[in-house]
Amino acid sequence: MIKFENVRFGYHETDVINNVSFNIPKNKYTCIVGHNGSGKSTIAKLIMGLENCRSGKIFVDGIEVNDSNLDVIREKIGIVFQNPDNQFIATTVEDDIAFTLENACVPQHQMQKIIEEYATKVGMQQYLKHDPEKLSGGQKQRVALASVLVGSSEAIIFDEATSMLDPEGKQEINQLITELKHNRTIISITHDMEELLNADYVIVLEKGVVVMEGTPDVIFSDIEKLQQLRLRLPFVLQVILEAKLKNFNVNNTMRIEEVVEVLCRSV
Amino acid sequence: MSISINHVSYVYDSETELKWKALDDINVAITKFKMTAIIGKTGCGKTTLMQHLNALLKPTSGEVIIDDFVLTKTSKHHTLKPLRKKVGLVFQFSESQLFEETVFKDIAFGPKNYGATDEETAIKVHQAMQLVGLDESYIHRSCFQLSGGEKRRVAIAGILALDPEILILDEPTAGLDPQGSIEMMQLLLNLKNHHNKTIIVVTHDNDLVYTYFDDVILMDQGKVIAQNNVLDFFEDNQAVVLPQVIQFKQLLLKKGVHISKYARTIKEVLEEIKNDRIR
Ligand SMILES: Nc1ncnc2c1ncn2[C@@H]1O[C@H](COP(=O)(O)OP(=O)(O)O)[C@@H](O)[C@H]1O
Ligand SMILES: Nc1ncnc2c1ncn2[C@@H]1O[C@H](COP(=O)(O)OP(=O)(O)O)[C@@H](O)[C@H]1O
Ligand SMILES: [Mg+2]
Ligand SMILES: [Mg+2]
Numbered sequence: 375m376i377k378f379e380n381v382r383f384g385y386h387e388t389d390v391i392n393n394v395s396f397n398i399p400k401n402k403y404t405c406i407v408g409h410n411g412s413g414k415s416t417i418a419k420l421i422m423g424l425e426n427c428r429s430g431k432i433f434v435d436g437i438e439v440n441d442s443n444l445d446v447i448r449e450k451i452g453i454v455f456q457n458p459d460n461q462f463i464a465t466t467v468e469d470d471i472a473f474t475l476e477n478a479c480v481p482q483h484q485m486q487k488i489i490e491e492y493a494t495k496v497g498m499q500q501y502l503k504h505d506p507e508k509l510s511g512g513q514k515q516r517v518a519l520a521s522v523l524v525g526s527s528e529a530i531i532f533d534e535a536t537s538m539l540d541p542e543g544k545q546e547i548n549q550l551i552t553e554l555k556h557n558r559t560i561i562s563i564t565h566d567m568e569e570l571l572n573a574d575y576v577i578v579l580e581k582g583v584v585v586m587e588g589t590p591d592v593i594f595s596d597i598e599k600l601q602q603l604r605l606r607l608p609f610v611l612q613v614i615l616e617a618k619l620k621n622f623n624v625n626n627t628m629r630i631e632e633v634v635e636v637l638c639r640s641v
Numbered sequence: 642m643s644i645s646i647n648h649v650s651y652v653y654d655s656e657t658e659l660k661w662k663a664l665d666d667i668n669v670a671i672t673k674f675k676m677t678a679i680i681g682k683t684g685c686g687k688t689t690l691m692q693h694l695n696a697l698l699k700p701t702s703g704e705v706i707i708d709d710f711v712l713t714k715t716s717k718h719h720t721l722k723p724l725r726k727k728v729g730l731v732f733q734f735s736e737s738q739l740f741e742e743t744v745f746k747d748i749a750f751g752p753k754n755y756g757a758t759d760e761e762t763a764i765k766v767h768q769a770m771q772l773v774g775l776d777e778s779y780i781h782r783s784c785f786q787l788s789g790g791e792k793r794r795v796a797i798a799g800i801l802a803l804d805p806e807i808l809i810l811d812e813p814t815a816g817l818d819p820q821g822s823i824e825m826m827q828l829l830l831n832l833k834n835h836h837n838k839t840i841i842v843v844t845h846d847n848d849l850v851y852t853y854f855d856d857v858i859l860m861d862q863g864k865v866i867a868q869n870n871v872l873d874f875f876e877d878n879q880a881v882v883l884p885q886v887i888q889f890k891q892l893l894l895k896k897g898v899h900i901s902k903y904a905r906t907i908k909e910v911l912e913e914i915k916n917d918r919i920r
Contacts, residue, residue: 511815512845513683539845542682567819616907616908634896638897638898641917
C-alpha cells in the first residue's frame with residue numbers, strides 16, 4: 375500500500391531519513407517503532423506529502439507522491455498527528471467531526487447521527503459543543519481520532535495517537551483500531567512493545583535507517599539485536615529472559631500462560 | 642508541616658454558559674518527602690488540581706494548605722510569590738516552553754527573576770544541571786539542537802534552579818521512549834532520595850507508578866476516589882488497569898502460587914518462586 379524506495383530527507387544539511395526502503399502491506403496492521411528522534415514522524419509527514427524527499431520515491435497505492443497529487447493522497451490516507459494541538463479545523467468538537475463528513479459527501483440529514491455515534495465511540499459525547507483547543511491533551515487525541523475514523527480513507531496513520539491517554543482509554547482506542555483493521559491499512563507509530571505482538575508487520579527505525587523489518591515472529595526471534603538497539607522487550611520476553619537466568623526450563627516462543635505453567639510446576 | 646487540600650472545588654468559565662466544574666470537593670493530604678502519583682482518566686481534573694498546588698489557579702471554594710501558606714479564592718496576587726518558589730511546577734510538554742537561546746540562559750531565567758546575583762545564578766544553574774544529569778558540555782548549547790528528552794531535562798533544571806522543596810510534574814514521561822521514561826524516573830527518585838524533595842507526578846503509566854512511587858491518588862470526574870500506598874493500592878484493584886507485574890502475579894495465583902505484595906519486579910517475583918522451591 376505504501377512503498378518507500380531509497381528515500382532520503384533532511385530538515386537541514388544532514389539527512390534524518392537515510393536511504394530508507396520498505397513496503398507496508400495493504401489491509402494489514404503495521405507498527406513502526408524506534409527511539410525518540412529516529413525519524414518516525416518524519417516518515418509520516420513524507421507519506422502525507424507534508425515534506426518532499428530529497429531523493430528516492432514514495433508510492434501510495436501505486437501512485438507516486440508529489441505536489442500535483444496531494445489531494446488524492448490525502449483522500450486515501452488519514453492521519454492522527456503526535457501533537458494533538460493544531461490539528462483541529464473547527465471551533466467545536468461536532469464541527470470538527472462534521473468537516474470530515476462533508477469532505478466525504480455525507481448527506482446533511484445523516485450527519486448528526488454519525489457525529490454522535492463516533493463521539494460516543496471515543497467517549498467524547500458530552501463535549502460536542504466544546505472548543506477542541508480547550509480540552510485536555512488526551513481529550514484532544516480522542517477528538518482527533520473521531521475526526522479521522524469517521525472518514526472513509528483506505529489507510530490511517532496513528533502517530534503515537536494514544537500517548538496521552540489513560541490506560542483504560544488506551545485499551546478502548548486500541549480496541550476501536552482493531553475493529554477497523556479488517557478493511558483498512560493501519561500504520562501505528564508506537565512505543566508500546568506489547569502492541570507489536572498483535573501486529574502483522576513491524577518496521578524498526580534507528581537514526582533514520584530501517585534496522586529491522588518483518589513479521590513479529592521474525593522481529594522477536596532476534597532478542598540480542600533488540601537489546602543492542604536498547605528497545606524494551608514485551609513483558610513476556612522480559613519474564614522469559616529472567617527465568618532463563620534462574621534456570622527455569624522456558625523458551626523464547628512461549629506465551630505468558632505457558633511460562634506460568636513452567637514456573638508453577640517447579641514449586 | 643504538610644500539604645493538604647480541603648474541600649476544594651474549581652469551576653472553569655464560571656461566568657459563562659460553558660461553565661465546567663473540573664474539581665468537586667476535593668479532600669486529600671499528600672505526604673512530604675515521598676513520590677506521589679496522581680492518576681485517573683483524561684479530563685478527570687489532574688492538571689487542574691496540580692495547578693492549585695502552586696497557585697497558578699485559585700480554588701473557586703475551599704483551601705489549599707502548604708506548610709504555613711493558605712491559598713483560597715481571595716488570596717492576593719503579591720502573597721503568592723513565596724509559594725511559587727517553594728512549589729516548582731513542570732508543565733506537560735515543558736520542552737515546548739524553552740525560549741532562551743542557550744541552555745544556560747534558560748535555566749538562569751528563574752533565579753534572575755527572583756533577584757539572584759550573577760554569581761549566585763551561575764551556581765544555581767550548575768547545581769540544577771547536575772541534578773538532571775546534564776554535564777558541562779551542554780551549558781552553551783542551543784536548546785533547539787537538543788533531543789526531546791534533553792529539552793525536558795533543561796525545563797526541569799529551570800525549575801530546580803529555584804530550589805523548590807516540592808516538585809510537581811505533569812506527565813513528565815508522555816512522548817518519551819521507554820528508555821527515556823526510565824531515565825526520567827531515576828532522575829526523580831534521586832531527587833527524592835538524595836535531595837529531600839517531595840515529588841508529585843501526574844502520569845498514566847501504571848507500570849512506572851508501581852515500580853517507582855510510594856503513594857497513589859486516583860481521581861475520577863473531579864473527585865479523589867482512592868488514595869493508598871502503592872503496594873496496597875494495586876494489589877487487587879478493580880478500578881484501574883493493573884501493572885503488568887501484578888497481572889503476572891495474578892496468573893501465578895490462579896495456579897496456586899502466592900507471591901507477596903512486596904515483590905514488585907519480575908526478578909523479585911521469580912526469586913520468591915525460587916526460594917519456595919528450595920524450601
Ligand atoms: N521541523 C523540524 N525541523 C528540524 N528538525 C526536525 C524537525 N522535526 C524533526 N526534526 C529532527 O529530525 C529527526 C527525526 O525526528 P522525528 O521524525 O520527529 O523522530 P521521531 O518521530 O522518531 O521521534 C530528529 O533528529 C529531529 O530532531
Ligand atoms: N482552560 C480550560 N477551560 C475550560 N475547561 C477546561 C480548561 N482546562 C481544562 N478544562 C476541562 O476541565 C476538565 C479537567 O481537565 P484537566 O484538569 O486538564 O484534566 P486531566 O489533566 O485529568 O486530563 C476537563 O473536562 C477539561 O475539558
Ligand atoms: Mg514522532
Ligand atoms: Mg492533564
